[in-house]
Amino acid sequence: MSYQTKNYSFVRNKLLNKEEIAFLDVREEDPHAREHPLFAANLPLSRIEIDAYAKMPRKDVPIVTLDDGEGYAELAAQRLSALGFSNVSVLDGGVQGWKAAGGEVFKDVNVPSKSFGELVESKRHTPSLSAQEVKQLIDNKEDVVVVDVRRFDEYNTMSIPTGISVPGAELVLRLPELAPNPKTKIIVNCAGRTRSIIGTQSLINAGIPNEVNALRNGTIGWTLAGQELDKGQSRKFKEVGEETTAQAAQRARSVADRAGVKRATLADIAQWKSQAERTTYFFDTRTPEEYEAGHLPGFRSVPGGQLVQETEMVAPVRGARVVLVDPSGGSVRANMPASWLAQMAWDVYVLDHVQTADLSEKGLWKAPLPTLPQLETVDAVTVSHWLKTDSNTIAIDFSTHANYVKGHIPGSWYALRSQLTEAIAKIPQVDRYVLTSTPAELSAFVAPEFQALTQAEVVVLEGGNAAWVAAELDLEKGPSHLASPPLDRYKRPYEGTSVDPAAMQAYLDWEFGLVEQLGKDGTHHFWVL
CATH class of the missing domain: 3.40.250.10 (Rhodanese-like domain)
Known part of the structure; x- marks a missing residue:
């Protein structure tokens, strides 16, 4: 079966007009990361039945599949049509066709967010300190607090000495009690650049009185400076009091208002869930543990810092509506990520006035799936x-x-x-x-x-x-018996503890070039508060 094709102009016009489109790179993550258009979200052919309904809740959303001539785009179109999606096309000429038409291609993963982070730094001159300067502050036992804004598992693998795990969306809520003295210097770090830039700028935008700096180039910069990282640390943020929460809520709401974040009620949610002509994503931005203890029906657990970093992984429909909720913590962890998504040109709402009684579901989020085949x-x-x-x-x-x-x-x-x-x-x-x-x-x-x-x-x-x-049966570890190359995961140059310094430096050089690439691409609509 052959599918309609759509060309570069069709996709570009959808993006320029802020109309809904799911532009899907259906290759595995490694080939995707080698080169792809800016808003081509990675949805591998291997996982289409597992991910499609959650990532594209509207069955008639315009979908354009993309590969690099392997034949996956047609296969993906076939599978999506079999799942009930009614408006599926294949990009004419794939990646090569995109380039031939003058389209810009990008390397790596989570590129919309990373390029946005670089844009923020270039516009706001987000303050930063080098690895050597931060090490000096720590060695001199100065009044300094280092906060690591990555996921806890990333922090646990390797971290800056003395660093505390405070994933991005938690910062504005937790920092006042981690550093109650306004004279305490705050250092924000991630593995590379994006999350530390966004974290630092979040604290500045929220009006935190402390001096805040990003650790320039994160754990990569630390390693390239020949400095030792800690491994296996487990320091985490603590719960905060009501007064701290109330102040943080005011700060975060003010930032969200300045960014043009819209407000929603439970009545809006009920209406949007049944709306056929618009894609809406519903995300709960608290910690996974809080989500599992009780959440709103139909909301997916996506902690706010990761949502800003990996938006296209959970929301591949560009032009969709996004609704965030943080039923505790004064909506800080919804308002701060929402302020960033608004600047990344998403149509974003924060859900207000949610009561504990509304959190009627418990446990893990379950992906909506098609009917399983009948099997032995x-x-x-x-x-x-x-x-x-x-x-x-x-x-x-x-x-x-x-x-x-x-x-x-x-x-x-x-x-x-x-x-x-x-x-x-x-x-x-x-x-x-x-x-x-x-x-x-x-x-x-x-x-x-x-x-x-x-x-x-x-x-x-x-x-x-x-x-x-x-069943408590034995497990074997390690990469034995590989019948396929591990193409499903692009090895990020900032992951793990044994990375080639040349690869780290090349990664940083690539990040520095993203603002120029954004300008050439011209479809992003990003702006900076």
């Missing part, structure tokens, strides 16, 4: 028995490479769904294959495709890897 499934204990006693059974894991390396069924193979034909050729031929994954549903969607490529019996592990762990 098997429980974890039986699979364990087969693998120990029958050399003609092999388990194949379709999780992310990172999840597979952390722990997988002993002897199982890692495979990428988008590389299925190539993977099967590398895996030994046996009489029975057991498919598993995290999330469990992914292997269910792979199974019919897998069965079409083999005469062997294909069964799915019921409950996936989570069921194996719940």
